[in-house]
Amino acid sequence: MTNRFERERGERAFETRLHWSVGGSLAVVVVAAGIMSHGETGRGTPEAEAAPMLALDLEAQASPLHQVMLTTAYAAPGGLSLDPALENVLGGNALGDSLGDALAGGFRRTIEVKSGDTLMALLVDAGADRRDAHNAITALSDVFKPRDLRPGHAIEVAFADVVEQGSTEETAPPLLSFRLNPSVEESVEVVRQADASYQAASILKPLDQGARSARGEISSSLFEAARASGLPHAPLTKTIRAFSFEVDFQRDIKSGDRFDIFYESFTDESGAEIKTGEVLFAELVLSGTELRAYRYTPASGVTDYFNEEGKSVRRALLRTPIDGARMSSGFGMRKHPILGYSKMHKGVDFAAARGTPIYAAGDGVVEKAGRNGGYGNYIRLRHSGAYKTAYAHLKGFAKGVKSGARVRQGQVIGYVGSTGRSTGPHLHYEVLVSGRQVNPGSVKLPSGETLAGEDLKRFKGVMAEIDRRRSALVATQVAETQGCAVTGPAPSLKDLGETDLRDC
Numbered sequence: 001m002t003n004r005f006e007r008e009r010g011e012r013a014f015e016t017r018l019h020w021s022v023g024g025s026l027a028v029v030v031v032a033a034g035i036m037s038h039g040e041t042g043r044g045t046p047e048a049e050a051a052p053m054l055a056l057d058l059e060a061q062a063s064p065l066h067q068v069m070l071t072t073a074y075a076a077p078g079g080l081s082l083d084p085a086l087e088n089v090l091g092g093n094a095l096g097d098s099l100g101d102a103l104a105g106g107f108r109r110t111i112e113v114k115s116g117d118t119l120m121a122l123l124v125d126a127g128a129d130r131r132d133a134h135n136a137i138t139a140l141s142d143v144f145k146p147r148d149l150r151p152g153h154a155i156e157v158a159f160a161d162v163v164e165q166g167s168t169e170e171t172a173p174p175l176l177s178f179r180l181n182p183s184v185e186e187s188v189e190v191v192r193q194a195d196a197s198y199q200a201a202s203i204l205k206p207l208d209q210g211a212r213s214a215r216g217e218i219s220s221s222l223f224e225a226a227r228a229s230g231l232p233h234a235p236l237t238k239t240i241r242a243f244s245f246e247v248d249f250q251r252d253i254k255s256g257d258r259f260d261i262f263y264e265s266f267t268d269e270s271g272a273e274i275k276t277g278e279v280l281f282a283e284l285v286l287s288g289t290e291l292r293a294y295r296y297t298p299a300s301g302v303t304d305y306f307n308e309e310g311k312s313v314r315r316a317l318l319r320t321p322i323d324g325a326r327m328s329s330g331f332g333m334r335k336h337p338i339l340g341y342s343k344m345h346k347g348v349d350f351a352a353a354r355g356t357p358i359y360a361a362g363d364g365v366v367e368k369a370g371r372n373g374g375y376g377n378y379i380r381l382r383h384s385g386a387y388k389t390a391y392a393h394l395k396g397f398a399k400g401v402k403s404g405a406r407v408r409q410g411q412v413i414g415y416v417g418s419t420g421r422s423t424g425p426h427l428h429y430e431v432l433v434s435g436r437q438v439n440p441g442s443v444k445l446p447s448g449e450t451l452a453g454e455d456l457k458r459f460k461g462v463m464a465e466i467d468r469r470r471s472a473l474v475a476t477q478v479a480e481t482q483g484c485a486v487t488g489p490a491p492s493l494k495d496l497g498e499t500d501l502r503d504c
Helices: 004-008 083-089 119-126 130-140 222-229 233-243 453-482 497-504
Strands: 014-020 025-032 055-060 066-070 109-110 155-161 176-185 187-190 198-202 208-217 258-269 273-286 291-296 304-306 325-330 334-335 342-345 348-353 357-359 362-370 377-382 387-397 412-416 424-435 435-436
Touching: 109 119, 119 130, 119 155, 130 176, 130 187, 130 198, 208 222, 208 273, 208 453, 222 233, 222 258, 233 258, 233 273, 233 291, 258 453, 273 453, 291 453, 362 387, 377 412
Parallel strands: none
Antiparallel strands: 014 025, 014 066, 025 055, 109 155, 155 176, 176 187, 187 198, 208 258, 258 273, 273 291, 291 304, 325 348, 334 342, 348 424, 357 412, 362 377, 377 387, 387 412, 387 424, 424 435
């Protein structure tokens, strides 16, 4: 019997028979290879040379007598090829023996998740029977929620070329397994068992935790300098957020400024960086002024960044509540781009792509979230004391953001848009003190926590340990690249310039 999946491929065919013993534990699988030309739909005619034969002894989990005829089990011209998930099963995977043990000649397909896709639809479209797909997804739910699938995820699906006695040629092949990687360190596999049920397992990739350092000099932009230094995007973003209370990254960054970032790094067995963690230390030298921040968790339990004196670099409000945006219009008098006459601009505008996340500038309560005349979609937050912040021209609001809701500093509250009186997607941001709009770039903001007593003593110890690790890493990097060493306390960017690296 020939099925439709055989006709689609017409490559190298194998005749496979699987026999289960009655009530016993031994089954013998015999695979005899035959050759068929492209376009043929029969079982193939062996050539003059005897077809190779493979016999495998497997434990049978089914006790009643049943015999399955398998036809057209395909493999690449080089021979049989097993899905890695099935190789694990054959090698003693905790999922146990499966029907896939006997189906080494199956075929695989890789499908990519796109926006709006469901796992059921993807598996059925790939060729799976709806019942198999449903049972496999049910098993998957024990270790991974299907609704957590994201566009861009790749799913590797394995099928067997099986035609059961009495089935029609439209019968879908059994779904043997599928595998996806929800994250860089996790792999999820679902494998068919001998009784046609499915079991799922989550496999975590072992990663080594260490730290890396990136430093550089800014010539055109911080982002370009960071990329040139090999610094990943995530630690750069965390550094910008840490200093965003004190630094206006649109106006304060100049050519010749420098940065040094020491961050957690997770690598695989080959040493390749798989993901990054927290920024442990960051330093900026802006127009000769040195700014340093160390990550520390005080007795309050709120992790923050502190300078060498134990003062939090955090302020009550962010000066820039958006990542990677360009300030397109400052605070003050200007010719209005729509009205055409000079008018006081009582905030700052940040040009950004539509849909870019907007963050709450500080802890507070949502006073208003909705349409507000020329402001379009608008949010106003009430913070401690006399401070308020406002965000205008939004595309939409984040889930849960409504009047009376509490928000935390850095929480996404909305998304860049161009609603209201606007010429293009941007964020209009205002800071209000006692009800009056003030310049977000120059207003003096209350500072955060200042460490004292035992907290300050412990912080000094953490700071010394970070500096020791940085010093050791710098010494290793310099020794590897320049053939010399740096000793003593961790150098600052002022102490460790390009000349020092070159002539150490």
